[in-house]
Amino acid sequence: xxxxxxxxxxxxxxxxxxxxxxxxxxxxxxxxxxxxxxxxxxxxxxxxxxxxxxxxxxxxxxxxxxxxxxxxxxxxxxxxxxxxxxxxxxxxxxxxxxxxxxxxxxxxxxxxxxxxxxxxxxxxxxxxxxxxxxxxxxxxxxxxxxxxxxxxxxxxxx
Numbered sequence: 001x002x003x004x005x006x007x008x009x010x011x012x013x014x015x016x017x018x019x020x021x022x023x024x025x026x027x028x029x030x031x032x033x034x035x036x037x038x039x040x041x042x043x044x045x046x047x048x049x050x051x052x053x054x055x056x057x058x059x060x061x062x063x064x065x066x067x068x069x070x071x072x073x074x075x076x077x078x079x080x081x082x083x084x085x086x087x088x089x090x091x092x093x094x095x096x097x098x099x100x101x102x103x104x105x106x107x108x109x110x111x112x113x114x115x116x117x118x119x120x121x122x123x124x125x126x127x128x129x130x131x132x133x134x135x136x137x138x139x140x141x142x143x144x145x146x147x148x149x150x151x152x153x154x155x156x157x158x
Contacts (some may be wrong), residue, residue: 018030020048021124028054029113029140030085031136033129037157040129045099052101053121055111110142118152127155 008141038054045052103151106113106120116127117127143156 004122009065021045021046021050021053022048023053023056023121023123024048024125025053025114025118025121025123025152026125027110027117027126027128028056029110029129031129031132034133037127037155038083040155040157042099042101044125044127045101050124052099052100054103055114055117055121055124056105057110057117058102058105058107059109060107068089105145111145114142114146115149115151123152125155127157132155135156 003147021044024045025040026034026038028038041054042052104117106117108116114126114128117123126146128143128146130143143154146152147154147156
């Protein structure tokens with residue numbers, strides 16, 4: 001250990017996750033794999049006495065993708081229905097697992113939204129469902145991109 005790496009005796013630096021996760025972020029989007037990921041994350045949070053942060057990333061549609069339909073109204077309406085479904089499911093999970101949990105909504109593409117959520121919430125671990133879309137085998141799923149970022153331990157639930 002060089003002089004620069006050595007810290008004075010008795011001085012401790014905090015490193016997230018060294019005593020187990022204190023904040024576990026789970027991405028939910030209403031898919032079966034994301035709900036399994038939320039259940040798995042709830043079990044981890046219960047065992048670790050950690051906070052479970054359930055995160056929904058509301059997609060932002062490109063202007064051309066809406067085909068003349070007001071973009072904000074379309075994604076907002078879809079998001080509200082999905083948020084209600086996810087909240088209902090998380091209420092059920094809450095009683096079963098007896099964990100501290102929060103629900104957060106971020107806007108953007110799924111990868112960027114999950115990164116922002118994990119950063120803002122100071123995540124020690126991230127749990128996501130495996131992609132159910134065939135195209136992700138070619139361009140890469142959100143889960144793979146999160147793993148490759150190397151910023152948090154990432155668990156991918158099938």
